[in-house]
Amino acid sequence: MTQALEAQAYTELLQLYAEYTAAIDAGDWDRWPEFFTEDCIYKLQPRENHERGLPLATLHFHSKGMLQDRVYGIRETLFHDPYYQRHVVSLPRVLSVDGGRWFLEANYAVFRTKLGELSTVFNVGRYLDEVVRVEGALKFASRSCIYDSEMIPNAIIYPI
Amino acid sequence: MNDAPITLPSSPAWPGDGVHRVPYWVYTDPDTYRRELERFYYAGHWCYIGLEAEIPNPGDFRRSAVGERSVIMVRAQDGSVRVLENVCAHRGAQFCRERQGNRKEFVCPYHQWAYDLEGKLRGIPYRRGIRQDGQLNGGMPANFQMDGRGLTSLKVAVRGGVVFASFDHSLESFEDYLGPTILSYFDRVFDGRKLKVLGYNRQRIPGNWKLMQENIKDPYHPGLLHSWFVTFGLWRADSKTSLKMDAHKRHAAMIGVRSVGKPAGDVVSGVTSYKADMSLHDPRQLDIVPEEWWKGPTAAMLTLFPSLIIQQQVNSLSMRHIQPRGPGVFDFVWTHFAFEDDNDEMIQRRLLQANLFGPSGYVSADDGEVIEFSQMGFQEKPDQQCLLEMGGHGSEEATNIASETLIRGMYQYWRRVMGV
Numbered sequence: 001m002t003q004a005l006e007a008q009a010y011t012e013l014l015q016l017y018a019e020y021t022a023a024i025d026a027g028d029w030d031r032w033p034e035f036f037t038e039d040c041i042y043k044l045q046p047r048e049n050h051e052r053g054l055p056l057a058t059l060h061f062h063s064k065g066m067l068q069d070r071v072y073g074i075r076e077t078l079f080h081d082p083y084y085q086r087h088v089v090s091l092p093r094v095l096s097v098d099g100g101r102w103f104l105e106a107n108y109a110v111f112r113t114k115l116g117e118l119s120t121v122f123n124v125g126r127y128l129d130e131v132v133r134v135e136g137a138l139k140f141a142s143r144s145c146i147y148d149s150e151m152i153p154n155a156i157i158y159p160i
Numbered sequence: 161m162n163d164a165p166i167t168l169p170s171s172p173a174w175p176g177d178g179v180h181r182v183p184y185w186v187y188t189d190p191d192t193y194r195r196e197l198e199r200f201y202y203a204g205h206w207c208y209i210g211l212e213a214e215i216p217n218p219g220d221f222r223r224s225a226v227g228e229r230s231v232i233m234v235r236a237q238d239g240s241v242r243v244l245e246n247v248c249a250h251r252g253a254q255f256c257r258e259r260q261g262n263r264k265e266f267v268c269p270y271h272q273w274a275y276d277l278e279g280k281l282r283g284i285p286y287r288r289g290i291r292q293d294g295q296l297n298g299g300m301p302a303n304f305q306m307d308g309r310g311l312t313s314l315k316v317a318v319r320g321g322v323v324f325a326s327f328d329h330s331l332e333s334f335e336d337y338l339g340p341t342i343l344s345y346f347d348r349v350f351d352g353r354k355l356k357v358l359g360y361n362r363q364r365i366p367g368n369w370k371l372m373q374e375n376i377k378d379p380y381h382p383g384l385l386h387s388w389f390v391t392f393g394l395w396r397a398d399s400k401t402s403l404k405m406d407a408h409k410r411h412a413a414m415i416g417v418r419s420v421g422k423p424a425g426d427v428v429s430g431v432t433s434y435k436a437d438m439s440l441h442d443p444r445q446l447d448i449v450p451e452e453w454w455k456g457p458t459a460a461m462l463t464l465f466p467s468l469i470i471q472q473q474v475n476s477l478s479m480r481h482i483q484p485r486g487p488g489v490f491d492f493v494w495t496h497f498a499f500e501d502d503n504d505e506m507i508q509r510r511l512l513q514a515n516l517f518g519p520s521g522y523v524s525a526d527d528g529e530v531i532e533f534s535q536m537g538f539q540e541k542p543d544q545q546c547l548l549e550m551g552g553h554g555s556e557e558a559t560n561i562a563s564e565t566l567i568r569g570m571y572q573y574w575r576r577v578m579g580v
Contacts (some may be wrong), residue, residue, distance in 0.1 A: 044520065048259070049359035055511055056359025056496045058520050062512070076397030076435060077387035081533075131305040134185040151364040151491065154532055 013092060013102065013131060016138045021087045024159055029074055029103070032159055033067035037134055040064055041142040045160055047125065050146045058156065070159070080157045084113045085122060087160075092129070102131040106143070110160055112153070123149045123160055174580045175545055177570040180553040182546040184538040187368035192578070193487035195496040199577050200466040201227030201484070206317060206324040206337050208468035208481050209233045209243055211495065213321060213355040214260065219277060225483045225491075226467070227324065231314065232256055232266075233323055236277040237278050243325035245312035246278040254354060266311070279311035297342035320350025322479075338464070339406035345413045345462055349472055351453065354500035358511060360496040363519035367531035368538075369466070369490040370570075375527050375564035376463045377412050379403065380550050386523040387433040388516065393419035394473065394523070395459065395561070396428040403558045409569030418448075418474070445448055445512055448474045464571065466557040475506070476513040488535055492528070494518055 016035070023031040036042065045057040061067055090107040097103070105128055112122035125147030132141045145160040172185045172192060186192060197385065201207060207226045210233045214222045221234040223246065230246035248255045248268035255268035266275045273285035284306075289299030314325035317334035324334055335343055363371070375381070382395035389395040400417040428434040441444065450458070454472075462470040469480040477498065483491040494517070498510050517524045537544075548571075551563030555572050558565045 023456045026384050046360060046362065052359075054357065054359035055507070056361070056514060057511075058361055058518055059515060060511060061442075061515070062444065066445060066515075069445065070460045072438070073388075076438075077433070077522065079385060080529040151362050152519040154363060154365050154519070154528045156520045157525060 009102075010094075012138055013104070016131065016140075017089055017092060017106065020140075021089050025084075025086055027084075027158070029071040029158075032071060033064045035140055036064050036143070037132060037139045037141045038064050038066060040067070040140060041144070042067060042140075043142075043144040044156065044157070045144060046150075047146050050144075053142055058152070059159075067159075074157060078157050080155060081114055083157075085158055086111045086113070086119075087126075092127075102129075102132055103152050104131060106128045108160070120153070122148075122153060123147050123156065125149065125160075131152075167325055168572050172580070174575060178553055179555060179575065181566040181573055182548060183542075184544045184546070185542045187371065187535060187538045188487055188542055190487055193368075193484070195578060197227045197484065202229070203326075203328045204462075204577070205328075205333065206326050206331065206334050207466070208464065208479065209316075209323040209325045211321055211355055211357060211479070211497065212241060212318060212323060213357050213497070215241070217262065219262040219264055220260070221256070221263060223256060223258070224326065224481075226314070227484055230256075232326065233325075234263075234277050241318050241323055242278055243314040243316050243323070244275075245314065245327075247312065248273055249281060249309050249311060250284075275311050279313045281306045281309045281311075319517055320347060320352060321355045322346075322350055338411060339408075341404050342406045342411045342413055342464070344463065345404070345415070346464075346470070348453065348455065348460065349470060349477065356498045356500045356502070356507075358496040358498055358507070358514075361496075361518040363492050363494075363528060364485070364489060365531055366489050367493055367528075367529045367535040368487060369484040370574075371534060372469070372480075372482055372490065372492060372527075372529045373391055373463050373465065373570060374567045375531060376461050376493055377414065377570060378564060379414050379416070379561040379566075380564060381530075382523070383561060384431060384433055385526055387435055387438070388522045390423070390428070390431060391438045392431060393421070393423070395499075396423055397431075397561055397563065398423055401559065401561050403563060403566050405555075405557060405566060405569050408573050408575040409555055412463045412566040412569065414459075414461045414463075414566065415457045416459040417456065423510045428567050445515055446474075447509055447512070449506070449509065451475070456562070463566075463570075465573070471517065473517065474513060475509050476517055477510065478514075478517060488539065492519075 015094050042061040043057045044059040049056050088109045092106040095103040107126050110123045111119050113119040126142040128144040130142040131138050172189055175181050206226045209224045215235040218235050218237045221232050224231050224233050232244045232246050232275045234242050235240050246254050246256050250273045253268050253270045276282050287300050289296040302501050315329045317324045379401055396419045398419045405414040459473045467482050471478045479495045482491040496514055498507050516522050548564045551565050555565050555569035
């Protein structure tokens, strides 16, 4: 791949990251599953489990269908204090590229603001991603949110 | 002058003789909370520490907590499980800061006092002083005894691979503590099969620790708060339910059988959380396979007072450890587990069903949230009382979900121990 093409692909990746962040910070839940492939993995996992090879995740979805079910849960079934979330995501670091599959890592910090309250640091960690091209568009084949935060402040309802 | 009336919290007094009214100060008063730690966590009760599977080899240790106190669960050289308080006998330093690991001995970093895996004091640097100009100067007094100067060692009970401990060495046996009914449900899960830890979840819930015990002693809420439960029959008004207690009414077992099929009539009338049209895009999240050891019940939720909830909800298994952090906040640490002889398919099933539970779970993220809502109300109006009259005023065992009998039973015990 020429340098120009690599730069173009990286710009596209940045666009994927920016759009993902914008969608979840806006609470645009219908868009969220659309960033993923049909048989995607979405995982929200404590760093402790990840580093020790323990498989349990706080959320572990194995398909776009499960993400759509989560959206239904967020909208219809999970009772919780409403909150805004705001992500600050670092530039992704390319770990490797293999036959059109990008393996990437990016740090994130999520701030939460409850109605009438101060903004607080909600969850801090890194994304471990696998991105592929499906019909021209970049999608997450896998997105693992490995969080450093030792305590979840009560509950995490929305996707990270 | 502003002469608007000011309501001051009245001095804590229990309203009446019963347990169908619980005053809000029970959840907010700092003195009450201190007394609870002393009477429930630091004396008279077995507290959950961890699973033997977390420390398979001699020298393996894992930090845990009893109430607000840090303790270490460690496998000694002889293979036995010890529980030691994480406080150096010298200057009180909480010497162990790692979460888990393997050690031949514990050494406090401050002055390097060294303890063996049983907590005995084995070494003190400069104990006999420092040699200067051919003279030994300083050091511990000549009559200083190493014996009896070790780490505080807790009384330990291990049953079915689960470790409990107490600062109170005069405590009754763990088996007597649970009593035959609750013990039988404990043994139903921990029947000698080796356990396999799947991982942990940690959440900090801004509510009083008792509210979590109450939440799991309350079969009235799941079919209302948790839409998934009612829609998929996991806990519904037509579920066969039994509510059991030990003789002291401190522990409880809430046993249910899943209702398969669409509910009708009373079961969903007035239940606005019922979603008649709800279905899953991916049904693997509820791929439930009955297991032989269940012996019927699809759910058995045990509340072991004061510190533990044992969850068996369909194929998901977890220990939920309550660690109080003040009157209005507690940490809730989940250890999900499987059995060593489970095949990969069953492990995957347990892991997928874990999406139902934990700090983001479809049917338990909202438990933490509503506990927070209750605590907010308590703090605003300390003179008010909770009304706990579902199923009457008494605390007998019951066989339906429209009952708060287990919570009333817990408060009967609570009042006796607290002397209020």
